Amino acid sequence: MKVLVYGSGQLAQMMYLAAAPLGVSVQAVDVNTESVVNPLDKSILDISLNDAITQADALTVEFEHVPEHLLKHASNSGKLYPNIDSILAGADRVREKALLQAYGIANCEHEIIRTVQQLDGITERLGERIIFKASRDGYDGYGQWRLTSKSQLQALIKEFQALDLDKVPLVAEKMLAFDREISLIGSRNKQGQIRCFSIAENLHHEGQLHVSVAPATQIDESLQTQANEIFTKLSEAMDYVGVLAVELFQCGETLLVNEIAPRVHNSGHWTQQGCHTSQFQQHIRAVLGLPLGSVGTYGVSAMVNIIGCDDIDNGLLGLDNTHLHLYGKTVRAKRKMGHINVVADSHQNLGASLLALTKFLPMTHFPQLNEEAKRLKNS
Numbered sequence: 001m002k003v004l005v006y007g008s009g010q011l012a013q014m015m016y017l018a019a020a021p022l023g024v025s026v027q028a029v030d031v032n033t034e035s036v037v038n039p040l041d042k043s044i045l046d047i048s049l050n051d052a053i054t055q056a057d058a059l060t061v062e063f064e065h066v067p068e069h070l071l072k073h074a075s076n077s078g079k080l081y082p083n084i085d086s087i088l089a090g091a092d093r094v095r096e097k098a099l100l101q102a103y104g105i106a107n108c109e110h111e112i113i114r115t116v117q118q119l120d121g122i123t124e125r126l127g128e129r130i131i132f133k134a135s136r137d138g139y140d141g142y143g144q145w146r147l148t149s150k151s152q153l154q155a156l157i158k159e160f161q162a163l164d165l166d167k168v169p170l171v172a173e174k175m176l177a178f179d180r181e182i183s184l185i186g187s188r189n190k191q192g193q194i195r196c197f198s199i200a201e202n203l204h205h206e207g208q209l210h211v212s213v214a215p216a217t218q219i220d221e222s223l224q225t226q227a228n229e230i231f232t233k234l235s236e237a238m239d240y241v242g243v244l245a246v247e248l249f250q251c252g253e254t255l256l257v258n259e260i261a262p263r264v265h266n267s268g269h270w271t272q273q274g275c276h277t278s279q280f281q282q283h284i285r286a287v288l289g290l291p292l293g294s295v296g297t298y299g300v301s302a303m304v305n306i307i308g309c310d311d312i313d314n315g316l317l318g319l320d321n322t323h324l325h326l327y328g329k330t331v332r333a334k335r336k337m338g339h340i341n342v343v344a345d346s347h348q349n350l351g352a353s354l355l356a357l358t359k360f361l362p363m364t365h366f367p368q369l370n371e372e373a374k375r376l377k378n379s
């Protein structure tokens with residue numbers, strides 16, 4: 001069987017690797033050149049996009065910002081999973097919020113800003129701490145502006161006047177003092193079978209994910225059930241097929257959806273070694289209508305992103321239950337270069353293993369790791 005993935009970055013690469021043992025071959029589309037490439041070495045394959053679409057059993061995406069004309073073309077084949085509406089909802093915060101509201105799924109208090117005049121009195125309505133998010137093309141914290149006091153509003157309004165808010169509105173969200181960020185990654189296959197992975201706990205730095213721990217610490221069954229219910233409600237309502245990530249804010253026992261990603265997700269990379277079935281293989285299974293795999297875990301896992309650096313000491317390869325995944329990219333500031341998965345039999349031992357790992361990493365690029373390792377070790 002064959003799957004064609006729109007987008008040719010690390011997520012397509014990891015889908016390729018996970019699909020191979022099932023005898024499934026994965027090709028990728030470079031959405032800039034519209035050529036069909038090998039997801040591993042990015043070499044251009046001798047096949048037209050149309051022929052690749054015809055030959056594929058399923059088409060899918062590795063990111064939601066695929067140009068709309070390509071998505072429509074893919075959707076016309078009748079083989080695009082998840083469906084185009086789900087992908088577009090993930091790419092546009094206005095559509096995403098409308099979807100959450102329509103299905104009564106709790107999310108942050110917000111307003112859609114289409115003209116700067118709407119900012120009059122906004123701090124009276126949402127409070128002085130507001131996060132403004134461009135409705136499209138934002139990721140890793142890009143396309144966001146933070147207001148922490150009313151006195152900054154005038155300067156922000158000036159900045160927003162230069163934007164085309166009619167074309168790309170902003171979502172103004174009340175900044176939440178949440179307890180922590182977690183994510184629920186689940187999958188639904190063509191037959192409607194659903195499996196959710198254990199909740200991951202996510203640490204961000206400057207809007208970018210740095211560390212995930214899964215299963216998260218201090219998760220009782222009811223929280224996992226609540227998250228699974230959100231997933232089921234959303235995925236069934238959207239007639240979603242594939243892996244879907246739901247980013248959540250935890251406030252006490254309450255879960256609020258921050259955003260959804262209609263694809264495999266960085267906070268699910270731990271499943272490669274920490275789970276019976278990885279999210280990448282689960283996605284391939286789902287879009288091909290194969291039975292979903294077990295979501296049982298091998299102990300507890302941490303995923304550490306390698307961001308903006310490539311001077312990793314290969315000595316870490318000698319550490320027990322520590323797995324390096326490099327994406328083969330050239331280094332740039334804030335660029336995700338790879339990740340490291342660490343598996344242990346308890347959160348305490350996971351903390352100890354992460355502390356051992358820090359000896360092999362340029363720690364200025366891992367601002368959260370030391371503290372997180374100590375927290376886990378003493379948990």
Ligand code: ATP
Pocket residue numbers: 108131133138139140141142173174175176177181204207208209247258259
């Ligand atoms: P991603 O890379 O996950 O796609 P993103 O740039 O699309 O990120 P968000 O996930 O919306 O954007 O926001 C990035 C981070 O900013 C969140 O993970 C969280 O740490 C913080 N953040 C976002 N919204 C809020 C909010 N309403 N209150 C407090 N913090 C927030």
Ligand code: MG
Pocket residue numbers: 247258259
């Ligand atoms: Mg996010």
